[in-house]
Amino acid sequence: MKIWDDKKYYDRIDRLDDLSHPGFLLAQEYCQEAKKILDVGCGNGSKLKKLGNSKTKRFGCEVSSLAKQWGFQVFNGIKLPYKDCSFDRVVSFFVLEHTDKPKELLVDMVRVLETGGLLILLAPNFGAPNRASPNFEGSRIMKLIFNPEWHNVKPKIDSMEDFESDLDTTFESYLGTIAGYLPKLGMKIIEKNSFWEMERSDAKIIQKLFRHFFADWGPHLFLVAQKIK
Numbered sequence: 001m002k003i004w005d006d007k008k009y010y011d012r013i014d015r016l017d018d019l020s021h022p023g024f025l026l027a028q029e030y031c032q033e034a035k036k037i038l039d040v041g042c043g044n045g046s047k048l049k050k051l052g053n054s055k056t057k058r059f060g061c062e063v064s065s066l067a068k069q070w071g072f073q074v075f076n077g078i079k080l081p082y083k084d085c086s087f088d089r090v091v092s093f094f095v096l097e098h099t100d101k102p103k104e105l106l107v108d109m110v111r112v113l114e115t116g117g118l119l120i121l122l123a124p125n126f127g128a129p130n131r132a133s134p135n136f137e138g139s140r141i142m143k144l145i146f147n148p149e150w151h152n153v154k155p156k157i158d159s160m161e162d163f164e165s166d167l168d169t170t171f172e173s174y175l176g177t178i179a180g181y182l183p184k185l186g187m188k189i190i191e192k193n194s195f196w197e198m199e200r201s202d203a204k205i206i207q208k209l210f211r212h213f214f215a216d217w218g219p220h221l222f223l224v225a226q227k228i229k
Helices: 007-016 022-030 065-070 102-111 140-146 175-185 205-211
Strands: 036-040 057-062 087-093 113-124 187-193 220-227
Touching: 022 087, 022 113, 022 187, 022 220, 057 065, 087 102, 102 113, 102 175, 175 187, 175 220
Parallel strands: 036 057, 036 087, 087 113
Antiparallel strands: 113 220, 187 220
16 A cells, blocks of 8 residues: 555654553563564564664564665565575564465565574454454454454555554454464464453443453454474
8 A cells, every 4th residue: 555655654653653562562572682583564663673682683674665765675565585594583563454465474474483483473453253443344243253264354544644543454463363373384372462451441341241251352462473393
């Protein structure tokens, strides 16, 4: 989408970003001893520069044509421009929900990760059966009953004139789906959390009931997986 080639988009995202998000704080801990980090969907690098230590080498890639201006690589959203086993940390923050082919992207993220390395993901948990992105147009009841996986939606924004957070969503990422898929790629789940504690204070009573029975149905998707083969 052309909105991703507009610098104003990333300026706006930076203002909306909360680097105190518990998922990002956990990611910082997991990256503290990293040697080489790749941030997939790095934007202008505002999060990447907060990861690692003074000796960490940082790399980023972004679908926007602006990536080169920021010193990063441009990629097509699926194929990463790096060799196999190049990094000991591959991270992605609030990017999965903007992908067209998330399974293919995850495969390539694992490809560039060295054995023993960590994949760290943070995204909205729009795909949970009890939730939906602002672009979802189906029946919420039917979604709750049938719980479709890998569900794509149509964006409702193409320029900054129409900007509202998450209207550029293309994929409803779900913690349960991703956590179930990564072991098929030779990954071991180290930690996952849907951050029920960050549920909106005005959430309906049914959401509060879900909290006690469905750990993966919270508002966010945070997952750490280790490449074991």
